Amino acid sequence: VFEGEESLAAEARRLAPGLVGEAPSPPIVARYVAAHRALIRGPHDPRQVALAAFAVRHPWSASPLDAACGLVRPDALLRRKLRLLAAVLEATPDFASAFLPSAAAPRAPLLRLLVYVAVAGCRALAGLALYPLAARR
């Protein structure tokens, strides 16, 4: 069962490292499961379920697919899951440093912004290429 408790817990453990570099502790995983139950209710589009399941099976694909969904399906199930996971991770001291701003203001901010946006664009292109395969039921 995709939305079962163990599936959701596995999802948190597998997707979190892509956001904050490591898997969360069991209480944080449990919080994600509870929040998911409260906020992300089905039924979902089967293609979106397949896409999310693909990202969980292949965590390296989560960010490119997320970026692609931002272009073609902003309310995609995968995006909702990742946003929820980010919110849950942010509200804990374990991962606060991954969310709090850098200590110093960056130099050449515009250049950095352009580089980041270019990287995000490449990621989206990769995600778009992967999307049809990942969303196959």
Place this chain on the structure above:
Amino acid sequence: VRDADVIVVGSGPGGVHAAAALVEAGLRVLMLDYGNVDRAYAGLVAARPFDELRRTDSEQHRYLLGERFEGVPRGGVGAAAQLTPPRAHVLADAAARLPIDSTSFSAAMSLARGGLGAAWSAGAFRFSAAELAAMGLDPETFARHYQRVAERVGIAGGGDDLDRFFPPLAGQLPALEVDAGASAILARYRRRRPALARRGFHLGKPRLAVCSVSHRGRGPHRYLDLEYWADLDRSIYRPQWTLDELARGDRFRYLGRRWVERFSEPEGGVEVSAVDADTGRAERHRARALVLAAGALGSARLALRSLERWDRPVPLVSNPYSYVAALNRGRLERQGEGRHSLAQLTAVLAPPGGGPPVQAQLFSYRSLLVSRAIAASPLAVRDTLRLLRMLQPRLVVLGIHHEDRPAAGKRCTLRRGAGGAPDRLEIDYRPDEAERRRQAAGERRLLACFRRLGCLPLRRVDPGDGASLHYAGTLPIAPGERELTCAPDGRLRGTRAVWVADGAALPWLPAKGLTLTLMANADRVGSLLGAELAASRWAAGLR
């Protein structure tokens, strides 16, 4: 038997200052209020800097996310987007008690103790003499009421280029410190002041209802950066603080958990029908006069229902509002000072060639969670997170206000609820295209000035009409004897003893926050009513 000399409905900014003036006039006041308070989160937030809480408090998820995960962002930015779980009680129950039908306007109403003022961002801006005169209010008289309210509230700021727009009040408190980003923008502004002044652009520190130093037992502000989460030092003004002061006197009585249904005017006074929200028990309260201060929409509902004017439209105005995220590109000289999440700077654009002024508050994106911004971003979560972490010290958010005037396309109408269902307020808010174009042009001119200050606009967010939470003009002060308008003293025409002391009475809204002015107007209405009732009591005593 009368319960009091005057009944005040609502404990928001208007209600408490009308009540304070009435009590000062020697009258007995009964306040009827729904009075929701935060019972879930009060006490969870410790008095430590927000960054430190984030790094150390293992219970932070309880107030950051909420016990029912109500603080988890859902995407998009709408009305009251900045409300966090500890502030969410401000909007609780209102939608069920007073349902609103609208496809063009998001209205947020409050049944909280303190009303919308319980989550106010504390911008305290005087209306100009010309603006007051255009509302049918005497600027000289009004200045006294600004002064009285400022003393109760505590207003910080002044001594800069904005004094010409917001003349300082006696006893004004020192401005709050600003952070490194705002400080750099202000320094750049000082270097380019003459050129920007020619464009009508002026920048300074905001006038805030905050005790930067101790005032009336509140503050001083401690720079913990907890403004969105708690009121630990009571330095930011909330109407509840005035309510607490009033409750210490013996001429004021507060009845909470009351839902006011209607009023009537039997011989010799007013009668208010209310329901105990917990038991459902109906009750009636009598007094010589009634002051409506339930908010512009709440007071309109009460008046329309009590006077049986269902299906009769009344006007509605609300400051159009937008957010613009911008990158502060210039050099930042220092770090770490002035850590607060209230407005850091205020900009006023008053085009020299005429045209409506535009006002903006500049905020640093600081103590709201990054996940809120992630939810509104079109990029992948991972990319947004990295981008925001890197840019956050340089990210500023402009909250831009435009003026609003009544027009044929801006109306609200009370529809009678069928079969015991609550009445529904139908809002139709459709400014014409010319108005939208004027606002867009004003915004472009304002952003051009910010570009010259090194702030590069990145993204504009339109949260939709009604998102400013500034509502007014439903029972406006107006000349003539038109029904459902107010006389200049605040009395509701078509009634003998009902006064209006909230935003409902302000006929239009300049491009700035209305809260200070509605408090001053409430003080004025309370003073006038107090003097009238005290005089009639004195005359009755003579007889």
